Amino acid sequence: MKIKNLILMSVMVLSAGIIQAQNTQVIAHRGYWKTYSSAQNSITALVKADSIQCYGSEFDVWLSSDNQLVVNHDAVYKGVRMETSPLSACHAVILNNGENLPTLQEYMEKGKTLKTRLILELKEHSTPEQETRAVEGIVKMTKEMGLEDRMEYISFSRHATREFIRLAPKGTPVYYLNGDLTPQELKEWGCAGADYHYKVFKKHPEWIEECHKLGMKVNAWTVNDAADMKWLIERGTDFITTNEPVLLQGILKEN
Ligand code: MG
Numbered sequence: 001m002k003i004k005n006l007i008l009m010s011v012m013v014l015s016a017g018i019i020q021a022q023n024t025q026v027i028a029h030r031g032y033w034k035t036y037s038s039a040q041n042s043i044t045a046l047v048k049a050d051s052i053q054c055y056g057s058e059f060d061v062w063l064s065s066d067n068q069l070v071v072n073h074d075a076v077y078k079g080v081r082m083e084t085s086p087l088s089a090c091h092a093v094i095l096n097n098g099e100n101l102p103t104l105q106e107y108m109e110k111g112k113t114l115k116t117r118l119i120l121e122l123k124e125h126s127t128p129e130q131e132t133r134a135v136e137g138i139v140k141m142t143k144e145m146g147l148e149d150r151m152e153y154i155s156f157s158r159h160a161t162r163e164f165i166r167l168a169p170k171g172t173p174v175y176y177l178n179g180d181l182t183p184q185e186l187k188e189w190g191c192a193g194a195d196y197h198y199k200v201f202k203k204h205p206e207w208i209e210e211c212h213k214l215g216m217k218v219n220a221w222t223v224n225d226a227a228d229m230k231w232l233i234e235r236g237t238d239f240i241t242t243n244e245p246v247l248l249q250g251i252l253k254e255n
Contacts, residue, residue: 024233025055026248027119027241029222030073032057034243039097041071043110054245056117056152061104063125063134064090069104069141075123077101083125104138108145118150119241121177122164124157135163148172154195165190175219183210193217193238198228201237208235226251 031038031045032052038044041059049057060073062082070090072082078093093101111118120138125131142151152173153164164174175195176186186194193216194200194207201208201220211218220232221241229251232240242248 024237024252025239026245026252027056027058027219027221027239028052028054028116028245029058029241029243031059032245037097039095039099041073041102042095042097042099043102043107044097044099046107046110046116047114049245050114050116052245052249054116055239056119057111058119058121058154058241059107060121060123061134061138062090062123063130063137067133067137069134069137071102071104071107073123082123083130104141108141108147111150112145112147117152118147119152119154122153122155122157122160124155124160128159131157131160132163135160135167139164139167142168152192161191162189173217177221183207183214183216186211187214187216191216193219195219195221195239195241197221198223198232201232201235205235208237212236223248 028049030040031042032048033040033045035048038048046057059071062070062072064070064082064087065084066086068087070082075082080089080093082090091100091103095101122134142148148169153168154175154177155161156177161174161176168174173192175193176191177195179196179200183194193211198220208218217238219239219241220237223229223232223240223242224244226247229240229248233255240248
């Protein structure tokens with residue numbers, strides 16, 4: 001009997017591991033860019049994230065000086081400051097794969113033809129008013145494009161996070177990135193969960209379970225190392241944002 005019980009328990013533990021592993025979803029950080037002819041935040045990176053069946057493709061958004069939305073990470077890229085330059089100057093920047101720096105409109109038009117979810121990070125702008133204008137523009141464009149059920153919004157800015165929660169359709173996932181709110185506080189804000197640097201979860205592993213108990217999700221970024229990926233998968237992390245989506249997919253398949 002004892003041996004039978006042991007075998008049964010082992011099967012149960014293994015099954016739980018498999019179930020947990022299958023639950024972890026892959027988000028490509030700035031798209032899938034570490035591959036041929038791609039570049040961070042390029043339309044190609046979005047297409048390539050979709051082509052390898054990532055749950056989502058993350059990208060960064062700025063509001064230009066003429067109140068247009070562009071896709072880029074750095075505040076200043078190739079000599080152009082996004083916030084203080086017009087759309088024409090931002091769009092004229094050539095990415096490392098030869099593409100023009102995309103407008104959000106172009107990004108969404110391509111996204112509409114794909115399946116991967118669009119994980120939109122609004123960067124911290126110099127004033128709250130700029131961020132409100134950006135959120136208003138993003139929410140409006142999303143509606144016009146018919147992409148409301150494909151979007152998730154994330155930000156390091158507390159103001160932008162609150163504005164997404166206020167203005168996006170109810171039920172749209174909104175996550176805060178800065179790592180300094182407890183799961184209970186995130187719940188009170190109306191966030192969908194904790195979307196924190198993985199070291200925050202290493203410091204507070206109990207937050208993963210706390211989020212789940214509160215009915216929220218857990219996303220860790222930017223996880224590029226196999227050991228860290230495994231640590232997070234074992235603890236039931238819902239999403240992992242990574243520059244190495246193929247590595248992560250391989251680990252999930254092994255489990
Ligand atoms: Mg980002």
